[in-house]
Amino acid sequence: MAQHIVISSGDINGIGPEIILKALKTDRLNDHTATILSAPEVIEYYCSLLDINLAWHQIPAIDEARPGRVNVLDCYDENEPVSITPGVLSKQAGGYAMKAVECGLELCKRGAADAMVTAPISKEAVNRAGYHIPGHTEFLAENTGTKDFLMMLVNDGLRVGLATIHIPISAVPEALNKRIIERRVKLMHQSLHVDFGIAVPRIAVLGLNPHAGDGGIIGNEERDIISPALESLKKAGITASGPYPADGFFGNKKYDNFDGILAMYHDQGLIPFKTLSFGAGVNFTAGLPIIRTSPDHGTAFDIAGKGQADASSFKQALSLAIALSVNRKREASG
Structure with a gap:
C-alpha cells in the first residue's frame, strides 16, 4: 500500500x-x-x-x-x-x-x-x-x-508514553489525577491496537515516587491516584498493571513483557528510553x-x-x- x-x-x-x-x-x-x-x-x-x-x-x-x-x-x-x-x-x-x-x-x-x-x-x-x-x-x-493526546517514544518493541510532558518536575504531582492516568492509558491502548496492530495490548504504568511510594511512606500518588485508575481500567477491559517502581522496572528488563509503558513525567520515561535505544528511537504523537x-x-x-x-x-x-x-x-x- x-x-x-x-x-x-x-x-x-x-x-x-x-x-x-x-x-x-x-x-x-x-x-x-x-x-x-x-x-x-x-x-x-x-x-x-x-x-x-x-x-x-x-x-x-x-x-x-x-x-x-x-x-x-x-x-x-x-x-x-x-x-x-x-x-x-x-x-x-x-x-x-x-x-x-x-x-x-x-x-x-x-x-x-x-x-x-x-x-x-x-x-x-x-x-x-x-x-x-x-x-x-x-x-x-x-x-x-x-484535547486528548499522548507523546510516545518508539524503538522497535519499546514504546514509552508520557502522562505529563513539558512541565517543571515541581508541577508534575499537581498535574496528575485519576482521570489523566485513565485517559493516557486508554489512548495508548487504542494506539497500540489501531496504529501498531496489537490485538490485546499489555501496558505497564510506572509509579511517580521512588519505590512506587513504598506503601505511602514516600508519597501517596500511587495509592490515591494511580492504583484506583488501574482498577477502573481493568474493569473497562484494558490490560494495564502497576504501579511499578521505575528503577527496578527498567533495571530488571520488565519492559520486555509489555507492549507499552506509561511514565509519569518526561525524564522518567526518556532517560531509560534513550539509554536503551542507543541514540535511535522515534517520537510519535498518539491521539x-x-x-x-x-x-x-x-x-x-x-x-x-x-x-x-x-x-x-x-x-x-x-x-x-x-x-x-x-x-x-x-x-x-x-
Whole structure:
C-alpha cells in the first residue's frame, strides 16, 4: 500500500536538512512518495555543502509529487530571502520551521498526504518567531482540536508514553489525577491496537515516587491516584498493571513483557528510553487525527553543517510513519 509522506524541513540551521537528505539518499522509497517541505535553496545548499548526490524535483503543488523520487515543495514566504547559517539560532529559521509544519499539517488534514515526519525544531527559535509553544506535540494537538493526546517514544518493541510532558518536575504531582492516568492509558491502548496492530495490548504504568511510594511512606500518588485508575481500567477491559517502581522496572528488563509503558513525567520515561535505544528511537504523537513522527533528538546546532549527523533516528521515523499509515488505513477499512 503506497503512502505519501511529507517531511518538514525543521530548523534549517540545525541538522534537520542533513538527516533528511542522508536518509532519502540511502533508503529506497519504492512505491512510496516523499515530499520535503522546504525552500529549494535549502536543499541546494546542503547538498552542495555536504556533497550529497541526491536527485530531487521541485514541484509547484502537492498533486505534482511523484512516487519513488524526492519531491520538494516550497512552503516558505517567497518574498523573503532565505538565510542559512549552520549552527546559528535565529528567529527567521524558527519561522521557516513552523511554516513547514503548518503546511504539512494542512496537507495531512485534507488528505493530500498520508503522514508527516517533522525534523527537529529549536523551541527558542520558534518562540522568537512568535510561536509560543513548548513543542511540536502541543502545537499539532491545538491545531487539530485534539484535547486528548499522548507523546510516545518508539524503538522497535519499546514504546514509552508520557502522562505529563513539558512541565517543571515541581508541577508534575499537581498535574496528575485519576482521570489523566485513565485517559493516557486508554489512548495508548487504542494506539497500540489501531496504529501498531496489537490485538490485546499489555501496558505497564510506572509509579511517580521512588519505590512506587513504598506503601505511602514516600508519597501517596500511587495509592490515591494511580492504583484506583488501574482498577477502573481493568474493569473497562484494558490490560494495564502497576504501579511499578521505575528503577527496578527498567533495571530488571520488565519492559520486555509489555507492549507499552506509561511514565509519569518526561525524564522518567526518556532517560531509560534513550539509554536503551542507543541514540535511535522515534517520537510519535498518539491521539491525533493525523500521523506524525519525528526523530528523537534535537537540532544539534554544534554539529550542524559538518556532515557528522546520524540519520538513523530519522530513517526510523520515516519507516514508522509509513507503517502507521498503512495500519490505520487497514483498521479503517475493516
